[in-house]
Amino acid sequence: KAGVTQTPRYLIKTRGQQVTLSCSPISGHRSVSWYQQTPGQGLQFLFEYFSETQRNKGNFPGRFSGRQFSNSRSEMNVSTLELGDSALYLCASSLFLAPYNEQFFGPGTRLTVL
Amino acid sequence: GDSVTQMEGPVTLSEEAFLTINCTYTATGYPSLFWYVQYPGEGLQLLLKATKADDKGSNKGFEATYRKETTSFHLEKGSVQVSDSAVYFCALSDPPRTSGSRLTFGEGTQLTVNP
Numbered sequence A: 001k002a003g004v005t006q007t008p009r010y011l012i013k014t015r016g017q018q019v020t021l022s023c024s025p026i027s028g029h030r031s032v033s034w035y036q037q038t039p040g041q042g043l044q045f046l047f048e049y050f051s052e053t054q055r056n057k058g059n060f061p062g063r064f065s066g067r068q069f070s071n072s073r074s075e076m077n078v079s080t081l082e083l084g085d086s087a088l089y090l091c092a093s094s095l096f097l098a099p100y101n102e103q104f105f106g107p108g109t110r111l112t113v114l
Numbered sequence B: 001g002d003s004v005t006q007m008e009g010p011v012t013l014s015e016e017a018f019l020t021i022n023c024t025y026t027a028t029g030y031p032s033l034f035w036y037v038q039y040p041g042e043g044l045q046l047l048l049k050a051t052k053a054d055d056k057g058s059n060k061g062f063e064a065t066y067r068k069e070t071t072s073f074h075l076e077k078g079s080v081q082v083s084d085s086a087v088y089f090c091a092l093s094d095p096p097r098t099s100g101s102r103l104t105f106g107e108g109t110q111l112t113v114n115p
Helices: none
Strands: A005-007 A010-013 A019-024 A031-038 A042-050 A053-057 A064-068 A074-078 A087-094 A109-113 B003-006 B011-014 B019-021 B023-026 B032-038 B044-050 B056-059 B062-065 B075-077 B086-093 B109-114
Touching (some): A005 A087, A031 A074
Antiparallel strands (some): A005 A019, A042 A053, A064 A074, A087 A109, B003 B023, B019 B075, B044 B056, B056 B062
């Protein structure tokens, strides 16, 4: 069974631009979560989607948004990029409400904002 | 809110040494506890988990016991290998019906094992 895939793996953008990251969950998984990983803040939860609906949201500004499609694939968007948005963005999939919330992570998208 | 605190890193050990990485948590309910490992350039992999008090999670020689009385979930391994060099994250998750699949992570501990 294929794992969680994320595209692209690397991105370089400039301040003020916007970016869209993509995540394909494990087949059969209907929940997709996004996390931001930075050296200063560590791993922080962005949001979770299930059945095309945002179910849970972390403490990030409205510039960070996401969506989920009917095939469970998810995208996240960051508008008006700031230098501090440089990070590794990780996607995780799971069976929503599955016991013990076991999450399976993708390799991440490394975003650099110049 | 929920929080996880890990011991300060980085940790450097010689091969075959004993490993302990401390983890304590604060949660309002009865969370599940996890250890994840991240190898260079990769995402996170679940190493082990425990879902209720006194449960012991184990995998690949690593162990951790859910201690509710001390709110701890320390990671141990009796004999580390060079291939264990990675960053280790302690994490918790509240019951899914209250918080979905959200994980709260500790700061991470960089482990380097020298031959």
